[in-house]
Amino acid sequence: MAPTIVRDGQFRLFFFSREETRIHVHVAHPDGEAKFWLTPTVHLAVNIGLSQAQVRQAQAVVEAHIQEIQDAWHRHFGG
Template identity: 40%
Template sequence: MREAFGSFCYSDEGSPLEPCHVHVTNGDGEAKFWLGGEVSVAYNQGLNRRDLAIAMLIVRANRSVLERAWHGYFG
């Protein structure tokens, strides 16, 4: 059975603060997606091509929720 994806932001996202993004993880690795403009992959560490594509679909489908959460936390 494939492990579920989780998404999160680190509480210390650099100084100056990095642009709006989300980190996505599963049991195999982690990827970071930029949310501003077109959703794009900032980096991928360990997700295979299929899982990265699925993560991209999930991020795109939930973009507005993720952006609101990011701006709600970071201001």
């Protein structure tokens, strides 16, 4: 299961239900996908296919929606 948290422009933010427990978010884009850790600060974990400009845009989207992401994570996984 991969619940969508938010859509922002061409970006879809989501996480997988059966993945690692460290809080993170995946960001899908028509050109590729990235994964960002949220703690201690938002930072790139994995990039597949996105340009550096797209990665910066994706990180900005994550930062703009950080509270929504954290709230969705805690609702889904508890804690």
